């Protein structure tokens with residue numbers, strides 16, 4: 001085999017070349033054209049229909065932009081080679097982790113999608129840290145870490161997300177009140193910058209790059225490896241489900257619990273009721289290994305109208321929604337999600353007004369509302385409201401049965417609600433189905449925008465990376481594309 005066709009395959013046939021005039025990948029090398037050899041790889045570059053369709057699909061089923069090739073990297077060098085190749089030929093590149101975006105954020109129209117599932121090795125688990133490839137799912141890391149008595153200090157509610165995908169957005173959960181976001185618990189990253197340099201960065205080395213990439217929506221570099229914090233893990237979780245008749249009773253109890261940090265985990269939900277309304281539920285978790293928590297102390301002053309207490313193994317608690325999410329995913333429902341961060345002082349008004357029109361059908365079954373502590377959220381790319389406390393309001397909508405018009409209506413509602421939240425100093429937790437223009441992103445970043453722009457110029461000057469987020473104008477459209 002020649003070097004050209006050795007390791008790059010196209011559904012059985014080898015991809016040997018790329019035609020920059022048409023942006024087509026070729027299985028034979030045409031004479032006397034401008035075609036160039038495709039990069040030699042340890043993994044594979046595929047262009048079969050099933051792979052392209054998968055790369056044009058995500059959890060939201062609302063946006064479908066088809067790449068022209070999918071890289072399944074066999075090594076970090078493959079990521080470097082493909083990002084450099086994209087720079088040379090004006091192609092865009094997006095990494096797809098677990099594809100749990102809702103609005104095409106991991107897609108690359110006519111470009112190359114890097115499927116990070118083939119870079120999924122857990123390299124090391126030490127008492128205080130783990131070194132993992134970006135394609136590792138948190139579920140796999142949690143399992144391996146718990147085997148030796150440790151765990152990440154904060155986890156997302158659903159563990160079937162990739163490390164790289166969550167570090168690109170932030171990673172919030174019920175333990176963020178004590179530990180900040182996943183990005184705040186990341187010590188070091190190995191990345192491939194948008195211009196194709198493999199760099200190790202941390203708070204002490206290449207800090208600007210490190211801070212740009214954490215919560216950076218894939219705009220500056222591809223994360224290939226991360227070193228993340230681990231802490232001693234408890235054996236058990238005691239979970240308190242406290243019910244309130246009014247949303248303001250819920251938020252008052254949450255503020256009380258947040259202020260003294262009594263729970264290890266603090267979240268809350270708007271739970272649909274039989275009469276087409278909502279009940280308001282505080283979810284508090286207390287971890288233990290031998291002596292169980294003191295129920296009276298934990299419930300003091302919270303005044304719920306209903307109390308449910310359950311003990312379960314810590315792993316079962318962390319992994320509590322995995323199967324439910326898989327079942328929802330199998331239905332392929334449109335998911336016009338909206339996640340916003342609302343200043344504490346505005347939360348009661350924003351949510352009370354929302355509840356005058358929100359139906360359980362609009363909320364799609366799951367709506368989260370919980371406060372967290374701002375001071376622990378330190379990565380500058382993650383935009384959070386001013387003030388010591390803010391609330392996450394997450395409408396995790398699913399349109400069932402699937403209905404395009406209804407999905408459109410809810411996306412339009414997202415725009416309206418986001419505008420209201422912005423008007424009171426709130427921000428977008430960026431995993432949403434929102435039609436954001438580059439101008440909207442400038443507003444989102446506010447005073448940080450010049451730093452965002454300069455990091456783009458420095459690390460991804462040709463705007464190769466992650467076009468699906470829509471943060472920057474697309475200067476990279478392939479010839480022949482609309």
Ligand SMILES: Cc1cc2nc3c(=O)[nH]c(=O)nc-3n(C[C@H](O)[C@H](O)[C@H](O)COP(=O)(O)OP(=O)(O)OC[C@H]3O[C@@H](n4cnc5c(N)ncnc54)[C@H](O)[C@@H]3O)c2cc1C
Pocket residue numbers: 058059094095096097098099100101102105106107116134135155156157158161162163164165166168169170171172173217218221222223224325431466468469
């Ligand atoms: C059921 C469900 C529950 C969730 N729960 C939570 C939660 O509790 N807390 C929370 O914070 N979030 C939560 N999320 C949101 C989730 O964290 C984000 O959508 C996350 O980006 C998804 O990870 P992923 O691996 O699927 O990423 P993808 O959707 O594959 O990618 C997300 C973005 O990151 C980019 N990207 C992915 N990997 C890399 C990489 N290695 N290098 C550079 N860029 C990369 C992609 O191009 C894309 O722009 C939830 C999502 C779902 C569907």
